[in-house]
Amino acid sequence: EVQLVQSGAEVKKPGESLKISCKASGYRFSSYWIGWVRQMPGKGLEWMGIIYPDDSDTVYSPSFQGQVAISADRSISTAYLQWSSLKASDTAMYYCARHESPHKQRDALDVWGQGTMVTVSS
Amino acid sequence: EIVMTQSPATLSVSPGERATLSCRASQSVSTNLAWYRQKPGQAPRLLIYGASTRATGIPARFSGSGSETEFTLTISSLQSEDFAVYYCQQYNNWPSWYTFGQGTKLEIK
Numbered sequence: 209e210v211q212l213v214q215s216g217a218e219v220k221k222p223g224e225s226l227k228i229s230c231k232a233s234g235y236r237f238s239s240y241w242i243g244w245v246r247q248m249p250g251k252g253l254e255w256m257g258i259i260y261p262d263d264s265d266t267v268y269s270p271s272f273q274g275q276v277a278i279s280a281d282r283s284i285s286t287a288y289l290q291w292s293s294l295k296a297s298d299t300a301m302y303y304c305a306r307h308e309s310p311h312k313q314r315d316a317l318d319v320w321g322q323g324t325m326v327t328v329s330s
Numbered sequence: 331e332i333v334m335t336q337s338p339a340t341l342s343v344s345p346g347e348r349a350t351l352s353c354r355a356s357q358s359v360s361t362n363l364a365w366y367r368q369k370p371g372q373a374p375r376l377l378i379y380g381a382s383t384r385a386t387g388i389p390a391r392f393s394g395s396g397s398e399t400e401f402t403l404t405i406s407s408l409q410s411e412d413f414a415v416y417y418c419q420q421y422n423n424w425p426s427w428y429t430f431g432q433g434t435k436l437e438i439k
Binding site: 254 | 331362364366368373374375376379380385386415417419421422424426427428429430431432433
């Protein structure tokens with residue numbers, strides 16, 4: 209079974225760093241683009257960026273460029289989303305999701321993680 | 331940036347009836363358009379990709395149509411599990427970024 213399992217909920221203070229994870233199973237991790245999507249409380253979906261684990265090629269939305277870092281470790285089939293200095297406005301649910309076809313750049317997101325809730329509050 | 335605009339924001343329909351949701355792109359996205367359903371407290375689920383291809387396991391009551399800038403999701407006979415929020419997403423703008431619409435909430439009339 210193809211699965212993406214995300215790390216658990218986090219509560220952090222402004223200015224702290226954070227790295228959340230998304231572990232893949234049931235498919236060849238290196239061959240599929242994997243992306244991150246933000247959903248702020250009560251709001252819609254925002255596409256943040258994607259990474260191709262085979263060579264770590266990464267594309268960011270301008271809204272998130274420089275604010276987060278997306279990475280992947282092929283050896284443990286895990287993608288990451290990282291912040292160096294959190295803000296209260298980073299409070300949201302974060303989903304990882306995989307492209308539907310291998311190697312394909314223009315593609316929909318067919319397998320989703322369960323989400324990681326990040327709360328940033330002093 | 332390609333802006334995706336969904337209409338209406340909220341749609342009230344009775345169970346068993348047909349629902350038609352719209353999505354408009356600010357510039358052509360060819361048929362690189364997907365639809366997702368998100369139930370409360372759950373991750374989104376892919377329904378349609380390539381504007382009209384149903385994803386694995388999606389029932390035939392869901393159909394997608396359109397190309398370039400105008401797209402439609404039709405649910406032919408609404409079931410209880412269909413009352414949720416629906417998002418469209420373009421994935422044409424490579425190597426730039428992709429965008430979602432703001433969502434349509436489908437509620438029970």
